[in-house]
Amino acid sequence: MKDSRIRLGIDIGGTFTDLTVYEEESGSIVSLKTPTVSNDPVQGIANGLQLLRERGMTPDQIHYFVHGTTIGLNTLLQRKGAKTALFVTEGFRDILHLQRLRLPVPYDFRSRLPEPLIPRSLTYPISERMRQDGTVSRPLDLDTLDAAIDAAVAAKVEGVVICFLHSYKNAEHELRAAARVKERTGGRMEVTTSSRLWPQMREYERAVMATVNLYILPTCKNYFQTLTDRLTYEGVSAKPFITQSNGGLMDISTAAEAPVRTLFSGPAGGIIGALRAAEAAAISNVITLDMGGTSADISIIENLQPSFVQSNQLSGFPIILPAVSIFSVGAGGGSFAWIDKGGLLKVGPESVGSTPGPACYGQGDKAAMTDAFLLCGYINPDRFAAGSVKLYPHLSEKAMHPIASYLETDVRSAADKMIQVAVANMYSELSGIIEQHGLDPREFSLMGFGGAGPMVANFLAEEIGTTSVLIPPSPGTLCALGSLMADFAYDAVQARYEQLDHIPLPALRKEFHMLAKQAEKWLDEQEINGLQGQTTLYFLDIRYLGQAFELELSITEQQLRRKDHRSIIKAFHELHQRQYGHHDERVALEVIQLRVRILGHTIKPGICRIEKAVSPAEIKGTRSIMCNGRSFKASIYWRSELLEGHEIAGPAIVEQDDTTVLVLDGWNGSVDEYGNLILRRKESE
Incomplete structure (x- = not known):
């Protein structure tokens, strides 16, 4: 690899920082893990670069660098923003406090709306008003504006969010x-x-998103710098790129100005990686389970298309940006066990993180999922994390003992019950998602990835009734690989709010073309070398x-020229029928906004075929395991030695550097030509 050009993808999780290296000349892919440094994530990246040096790869070989981050997300969740x-x-001072006047949990009268990120005392009404059509009802009054600026400066705020009524129509x-x-503060x-x-x-949603953006901006800007x-x-000359919530990429300066677009950055990279693995395995319908150190993220891929949403809820706040649809459960390798007031065993949502980590790491004293x-x-x-992290089983036993004593059982049975509780939490979330989307789980494969996903995927597949489980070749670092698979993406938007039949098609086509030019300008500003072409998509x-x-309706150039x-x-009628089971051809259609998405296609790591097996898979040993209250003797396999055509029978353990795969009793595993491990129920074969 010496002197060759490499592309590096990095994903920072709550417990581990994952690296995937793609060497362009040979086409080889190398995946590595190093513990996350929670109080200094950049140090974790530096530690990863040192691992590359130890393998003969130098920073000056890196000519493409992409990074998924949760810095903005963590800042918001922990409420440590600016x-x-x-x-x-004027007249809308309580916009963040009134919110939508809906109970967060409709059937729980004790549920409360989230506390606004900006208090009323720092909300300043400005004398101005735009009408719904974008015309001026009341001019901007500079006296009230200047007074508000002076008051904000006196309050020693770090930034100002501006959200005026109907500014989506006229932003003047x-x-x-x-x-x-900027003028009165000297640009500071x-x-x-x-x-x-x-x-x-929707002025409340616009106000929230702008507020979240500025709330996390100083922290993100400092991190990016x-x-x-x-x-x-460290000697890396490549320009850094950041993964967006929509699964696309943008340069680091753009991310620093609009960090709200990176809130779901890390998990989105995992979905892109999962899409690649599903395509290689020729499986078009997949439920993804990305279980790391802090949480388990669930998403749906249908007909090899990831699910997108135009709005997400985060800590009770609506985030109205296109994003990969992801549902999170507070169950990860670092989620620890506790007993609630009713005497029930609970797991998560709190996590021990990487510091102090699970008890088996040698520093913490709480029994986590890894224990x-x-x-x-x-x-x-x-062999945990390729042997880079030493584990201490006796410390896991010590931490689990109080839980076992309360449950009046031994530590191993208590650990098994912990896993059952975590799987039940995931099942509860996933069953709701399946019902909401109207899906038949028998038509889907469950894909487990992340450091812990392959250990629980088989459990969850049994619960929801899927007939197969897909484990990609490097599941523990799939998010980092996914970031290398991502394209650059940008959405140009224009509000309309007019009946469709009132807009002449030539005018509609002209507006789409103007938005397309805006999107192309953004792509040019990213200054990307080596793009493999671009695609422009139209949506109403x-x-x-x-x-x-x-609803989001895809539009073609041909439709606009009819x-x-x-x-x-x-x-639209067909889309509404598919989505809701009915449509009404008597009702007129209203266009809310036009949207153009541009995709700048990047160089993708190839999908490599593996060698064919000429003899049965070698069993490296056996180990006693406990699953759902029963003990089994499991056969041990090494993933690095599994070849195309190899078959394994559960119960079994497949060990690899970035994770461990559990195959339950009653399931068989087979390896396909691209190294995917596919588990199927014995009765379905």
Whole structure:
């Protein structure tokens, strides 16, 4: 590998920092893990670069660097963001406090709306008003604006969010106010305008998203600058790129200005990696389970297409940005056991993280899921994380003892019950997702990845009724690989709010073309070397007149060049029928907004075939394991020695450097030509 060019993808999780290296000349892929340094994530990356050096790869060989991050997400969840002021249209000072006046949990009258990120005392009404059509009702009053700026400066805020009524139609007042803030503060104050971030109707959602963006901005900006400086110090000259929530990429300077787009950065990379593995295995319908150190993330891939949403809920706040649809459960390798007030065993959602970590790491004293896996025999303590992390089983026993005593059982049975509780939590979340999407789990394969996903995937598959489980070749570092598979992506948006049949098709086509130019300009500004072409996609966010929410309808250039709207109308009725089981051809359609998405296609690591087996898979030994209250003698296999055509019978353990795969009794495993391990129920074969 010496002197060859390499592409590096990095994903920082709560417990481990994962690295995937793609060497362009040979096509080889190397995956590595190193413990995350929780108080200094960049140091974890530096430690990973040292691992590369030990394998003969030097930083100056890295010419492409992409990174998935949870810095913004953690800042928001922990509420450790910037002190921020909010400028709103006069009369709307309580916008963040009124929210949507809905109970977070409709059947729980004790549930409460989230505490706003900006208090009322730092919310300043500004005399101005735009009408719904974008015309000026009341001019921007500079006296009230200047007074608000002075008050915000006196309050020692770090930034100002500006969200005026109907700015999605006309952003003039927001832009003038932002310029005034910069002018009066000498450019020292950070400013976010809602219209620039996402020009969309629903002022509360716009205000929240702009607030979240500025709330996490100083922390993210500092992290990105630290990352850039450290990479330069380490000898990496490649420009860093960051994974977005929508599974696309953007450069680090763009991410620093709009960090809200990175909230689901890490998990989104995993979905892109999962899509690649599913395609290689010729399995089109997949339920993904990405279980790391802190949480388990679930998503749906249907017909080799990931699920996207236009709005997510995070800590009770709506985030109205296109993102890969991901559902999280607080169950990871670091999730620890506890007894609730009712005397029930619980697991998570709190995690011990990488520091102090599970008890078996040698520093913590809480029994975490990793301790349970170790005590039940799933993990080989000498091969955990390729032997880079030493595990101490006796410390797991010591930490598990209080739980076992309370449950009046031995530590191994207590560990088994912990795993059962965690699987039940995942099943509860996943069954709701399946029902919500109207899916038949028998038509899907469950894909387990992340450091712990392959250990629980078979359990969950039994619970929900899927007939197969797919484990990709390097499941523990799939998020890092996924970031190397991602394309650059950007959405250009324009609000419309008009009946479809009132918009002439030539005018609609012209507006789409203008948005396409805006998207192309963004792609050019990313300054990417070696793009493999680009794709431009058109969408209408559209609904029946009178509906409260819209659907995303894909539009083609051919539809825009036809004589009338019939093709678009027909496509919407069909989409509504698929989504909700009914449609109404008598009702007019209303266009909410036009959206153009541009994709800049990157160089992708190839999918390598593996050698064919000429003899049965070698059993490396046996180990006693406990599953669902029963003890078994499991055969041990090494993933690195499994070849195309190898068959294994459960109960079995497959050990590899980045994770461990558990095959339950009653299941068989087979290896395909691309190294995927596919588990199937014996009765379904």
